[in-house]
Amino acid sequence: MQLHRAHVLVCAGTNCHLKGSTTIRQLLVEEIKRQNLDLEVRVVETGCFGLCEQGPVVVVYPEGAFYSRVTPENIPVIVSEHLMKGRVVESLLYKAGDAPKAVTTYDQNDFFRKQKRVVLRNCGLINPESIEEYIARGGYEALGKALTTMTPETVIEAVKASGLRGRGGAGFPTGLKWGFTLKAQGDQKYVICNADEGEPGTFKDRLILEGDPHGILEGMAIAGYATGATKGYVYVRGEYKLSIARLQKAIDQAKQLGLLGENIFGTDFGFDVEIVSGAGAYVCGEETALIESIEGDRGEPRYKPPYPANHGLFGKPTTVNNVETLANIAPIVQNGADWFRAIGTEKSPGTKVYTLTGNVVNTGLIEVPMGISLREVIYEVGGGIPNGREFKMAQTGGTSGGCLAEQHLDVPMDYDSLQEHGSALGSGALLIMDDSHCIVDITKNFLSFFNHESCGQCTPCREGTTQLYRLVDKIASGEATAADIELIHRLSRTMQSSSLCALGQTAPVPVLSTLRYFADEYASHMQGVCPTNICVIAEK
Amino acid sequence: MTACVCTDKQDREERVKAIINNHAGDSSALLKVLHAIQDLDSVNYLAEQELVWVAEGLNVPLSKVYGVATFYSLYSVAPRGRHVIRICENAPCHVVGASDIIRTLQELLGVKLGETSADGRFTLELTSCLGVCGVAPAMMIGDDVHGNLTPDKLNSILAEYR
Numbered sequence: 001m002q003l004h005r006a007h008v009l010v011c012a013g014t015n016c017h018l019k020g021s022t023t024i025r026q027l028l029v030e031e032i033k034r035q036n037l038d039l040e041v042r043v044v045e046t047g048c049f050g051l052c053e054q055g056p057v058v059v060v061y062p063e064g065a066f067y068s069r070v071t072p073e074n075i076p077v078i079v080s081e082h083l084m085k086g087r088v089v090e091s092l093l094y095k096a097g098d099a100p101k102a103v104t105t106y107d108q109n110d111f112f113r114k115q116k117r118v119v120l121r122n123c124g125l126i127n128p129e130s131i132e133e134y135i136a137r138g139g140y141e142a143l144g145k146a147l148t149t150m151t152p153e154t155v156i157e158a159v160k161a162s163g164l165r166g167r168g169g170a171g172f173p174t175g176l177k178w179g180f181t182l183k184a185q186g187d188q189k190y191v192i193c194n195a196d197e198g199e200p201g202t203f204k205d206r207l208i209l210e211g212d213p214h215g216i217l218e219g220m221a222i223a224g225y226a227t228g229a230t231k232g233y234v235y236v237r238g239e240y241k242l243s244i245a246r247l248q249k250a251i252d253q254a255k256q257l258g259l260l261g262e263n264i265f266g267t268d269f270g271f272d273v274e275i276v277s278g279a280g281a282y283v284c285g286e287e288t289a290l291i292e293s294i295e296g297d298r299g300e301p302r303y304k305p306p307y308p309a310n311h312g313l314f315g316k317p318t319t320v321n322n323v324e325t326l327a328n329i330a331p332i333v334q335n336g337a338d339w340f341r342a343i344g345t346e347k348s349p350g351t352k353v354y355t356l357t358g359n360v361v362n363t364g365l366i367e368v369p370m371g372i373s374l375r376e377v378i379y380e381v382g383g384g385i386p387n388g389r390e391f392k393m394a395q396t397g398g399t400s401g402g403c404l405a406e407q408h409l410d411v412p413m414d415y416d417s418l419q420e421h422g423s424a425l426g427s428g429a430l431l432i433m434d435d436s437h438c439i440v441d442i443t444k445n446f447l448s449f450f451n452h453e454s455c456g457q458c459t460p461c462r463e464g465t466t467q468l469y470r471l472v473d474k475i476a477s478g479e480a481t482a483a484d485i486e487l488i489h490r491l492s493r494t495m496q497s498s499s500l501c502a503l504g505q506t507a508p509v510p511v512l513s514t515l516r517y518f519a520d521e522y523a524s525h526m527q528g529v530c531p532t533n534i535c536v537i538a539e540k
Numbered sequence: 541m542t543a544c545v546c547t548d549k550q551d552r553e554e555r556v557k558a559i560i561n562n563h564a565g566d567s568s569a570l571l572k573v574l575h576a577i578q579d580l581d582s583v584n585y586l587a588e589q590e591l592v593w594v595a596e597g598l599n600v601p602l603s604k605v606y607g608v609a610t611f612y613s614l615y616s617v618a619p620r621g622r623h624v625i626r627i628c629e630n631a632p633c634h635v636v637g638a639s640d641i642i643r644t645l646q647e648l649l650g651v652k653l654g655e656t657s658a659d660g661r662f663t664l665e666l667t668s669c670l671g672v673c674g675v676a677p678a679m680m681i682g683d684d685v686h687g688n689l690t691p692d693k694l695n696s697i698l699a700e701y702r
Contacts (some may be wrong), residue, residue, distance in 0.1 A: 015674040018687040054675030200630035200669035238575070238614050239670055240628075241683050279571055279612035282668050296570035297604070298611040314568075357632040357673040364674050399631055429673075431632055445634045453668060455611075 004042040006083055011124060013048030013207050014242055015364070016055035023071050025490040031079045032402035033102035037164055042086045047211015049124035051111055052364035054094055059124070066109060068094035073322045096383060111362055114381050114507040116343060118351045119327040120367045123211030128246055131253040134214040140259050143218050145226055150333075152182055155226040161337035163349040168194055168285075168322030169397065169426045170502070170520060171348075171415040177319060180309035181227040182317075184317035189229035190315065191220050192320045195236040195243065196280040199398030200449060203428030204353040205323035207365050209236070209243035212327070213250035217260065217273060219326030227319050232273040235290050238280055247275055284483070286501045287320040290456070294306035301501035302456045324353055324428070344370030348414035350492070352428055359434040361386050371417075375409040378432055389434035397426020398538050399446050401438075402513035420512045424506075438534040439518040440476045441526050443511050447472055450507040461504025464495040473510060478528045478537035484524070485515070555580060555592055560597035567600045570608055574615055584620040584663070585699060590638075591617070613667065621656040623701045624679040627666035633669075633677040637690075641677050642666075644691040661701065 010016075010025040029043050049057050054068035058078070064089045067078065067466060074092050074452045081087050095112050117123075117339050126133035134140070146155050160175030172364050193216060197205040209216060220232045236244050251273050254260040262270040281299045283289045288302035291313050312318025328350060340351045348370040354377065361383030364393045368377065374394055378384065385391050396413070402423025404411070411417050415425050433442065447469040454465045471488050474480045492508030515522060522532060528537050559576045563569035573594055578586055586609050595602040609615045627645060629638045642653070648659045649664055656663040672678045675687030686697055 014685060018649075018672065018675050018678075018685055197671055198585055198668060201632040201673050202669070203671035203673055206671045211587070237671070239667075239680065277572070277575060278614075279575065280614035280667070281612050293571065294568065296568040296600075296608070298607050355673060356677060358635045363676075429632075431635070433635055437635060442631060442635065445629070445631050449630055449668065452666075538595065 002039075002042075004040060006041045007061040008043045008083070009046045009061065009124065010043060011047070011049050011057040012128075013052070013210050014046040014056055014203075015048065015121075017051035017242075017393060019055040020072075021056035023072060024058065024075065027072050027075045028058070028079070028323060031075050032083065036085055037079070037083055037317075044127045045129070045183060046126060047128045048120075048207040048365055049368075050115075050120065050365040051362055053096070053362050054364075056292050057094075058126075060088075063088060064242055065089075066094045067092050100187075107324075111366075111381055111383070112371070113449075115367050116351050116369050118331050118340075118343070119208060119215075119324055119353050120211070120365070121331070122215060123207065123365075126212070126214055128211050129249055129396055131214060131250065131257060131259075136214070138334065139214055139330075140218055142333040143221050143225075143259065144265050146222050146333050147265045147269055147276065151230065152226045155222060155333065156182060158337055159226070159332060162332045162340040162346075163337070164325065164328055164332060164340065165415060166322055167324035167328070167352070167428070169199070169357070169400075169424070171425065174321065174325055176424070177321075178223065178227050179311065180188070181229070181317045181319045182309070184310045186317040187249040187313075188231070188316045189227055190313045190316060190318040191227065191229045191232040192287075192290065192294070192308075192318060193220055193232065193234040193323060193326055194285065194287065194290060194320055195234055195240070195323050196278050196285045197237060197240075197427070198453075199355045199400065199427040199429055201355060201395075201398050201431045202427040203355050204365060204428055206240055206243050208323050208327055208353070210246055213243075215246045215327045215330060216253065216323055217250055217254055219321075219329035221260065221271045221272060222265065222324065222329050223319055223321060225269055227317075227328040229317075229319065230270055230272070232271060233276050233279060233294055233313070234273060235276045235284070235294060238277045244275055244277060251275070260293060276380045281455070283455040283501070283503055287504060288318065289501070291318065298455075300455050301503075303500065311362050345412065345414050347416055348425075352413070352425065354428045354430050356382050356432065357428050358388075358430075358432040359385055359389065359436075360432040370414045373410045373411040373412055374404065375415070377430065378409070379475055382432070385432070385434050389436060391432070392435045392437060393433045393439065393442075393514075395423075395431040395433075395446075395510065397424040397428070397440050398429035398431075399449050400424075400502070400509060401426040401429070402515070403443075403517065405517040407517075420514060422509070424509070438513050438530055438532040439521045440472065440530070441534045443514050444469065444472045444476050446510040447507070450503070454503060454507075458498075458500040459503065460495045461501075461507065463501040464499070464504060465507050468495075468508060468511060475522060475525050476530075478525055478530075478535075480526050482526075488515070552581065552583075553611050557593060557597070560594055564597055565599050567598050570594070570598060570600065570605065571612070573598065574605075574609055577634060578615060582622050584622070584624055585618060587615040588617070613665075619656070620663040621661050622625060623661060624663045624680075626665050626670070628667050628670050628676075628678055630669045632673040636676050638677040639678070640691050641689050641694070644694055662698070
């Protein structure tokens, strides 16, 4: 094996790719060759580092020098100064906000200091298209440990003891879910990885799949062993072309090395994984709608019970887990439940991956312990609100999550605390808005999303999402009365109690939470004034 | 970017039927088959006759094939332009100016949302979140994602597809 004295890591996640990282990588390779360094320096394409705002990102090891917003003109300088002469190019390093000095290394950076990387342990460190690099970082050891030293029951016990809760939104205890499938009777069982990430503002699953696809396959194989399933499906959004390509490559490599397929690690256990591409329907993120879609039907949710654990894909016992949940499995099996419980809070152990979007300096992907406050996320990891504006509102958990105001900045972010305040951890999307935005206008935007995405199967959701949108639109145009607010509350109760699936049940959450915390702004619209002058108020 | 390959009708029929035959009788392959047919030759839609062949080949009722083809937003049963532009207007794109992008695209192409430009090159559609909110506002043209959009960048992006 060829040894290299320096490694140049170029982010090839979708966000950096869109900022031109492919050209940067190509120019680096050419320039390194031109300066005759190609035997000593290796260029590696990695998954997302998380700091998408600063892309394209290039990190040079062994120093860990973190170059951000790299342009083609920077390449000859980085190669001749840093790689040839060993002098880090200070002027091109990432510099946080108004910090006086650029940070030299990756881990000195404020953005990374508060983070704890379990799910993203390999993202930005390894080449996601190389199974060897995944194995070199301890990959597939947990699967080996489970298959050769543990029974399905002890694997489930370990996951239960860790307190891991589903990271797709609902927060159901993962070990418990696996236990149901193990107990269910069936000649064939399945594991499904839900990668139908559609919650607006969420892109964690995309970047996990692009950055560390083997982590998901290993988690699925362990889930298969624990529940008695021999076949797995990854249902990925049709729009996620790069995720699908990387995952397929990972599956092929794992099969070649005998880490998927028959007799894994020389045991009797066999497990195969197939990718199914979605076709554009938000509702398919709901587990039974997703199952319908894999079966070749319209993605319309089923009545529950029976739950998928007993009657799932093709009527067989099925476990459905989110991408991020599965990425936690190998570390838990490897390091034990106590290790996992030491991170996060008592009722929500572990870390959470968030995607920061909207009016925040560092938009991107972060992983922090559960229980950290919104203030720390926005102002320390996220670098604060840009353009000298003030924080106004944060929506947690995506469009189906709730909206929080300034008084909530110190609420710990975990499943139960957010729920107490009428919001949700949900998918981990964090949309930050500054004081230039109108609450009524943005709520109208949320409702137009549900109006578009309701599958139309059940009446409370199909009609309710349309009527909610119309009512808020009426407020935005200054034509609403107090009776309309009362109607919003009544309609919301009906939708929450009688919609068939979580789409209709959660669609009223954004309007209810903004009515609760920004009542003044609604009142102002009803008197004919939009405080930010965004809504077009009808002439009276 | 694949240019339009204007093969004759008979040739397309053969290739569509070949896709269907690969999954003969397998109703769970319906989505996969529809994806494959729609992606042939940048035609970007599913013709009525093709849906009939799919129904016969996979042994599912035509009503179900039509139901599936019209349920999912990536399929279309009406002709579309050579390049489908999917523009996002969900909250993370909205707060950083997606409405300006949509307005400018409509002006540049001379179409409303859901319509195809007069030269048959572009169809403009709204999409739900594309999961690239780190570089919002964003859109997809065919399989390519474009991010950090500003109204003045649009002309040169569209020019790549002319």
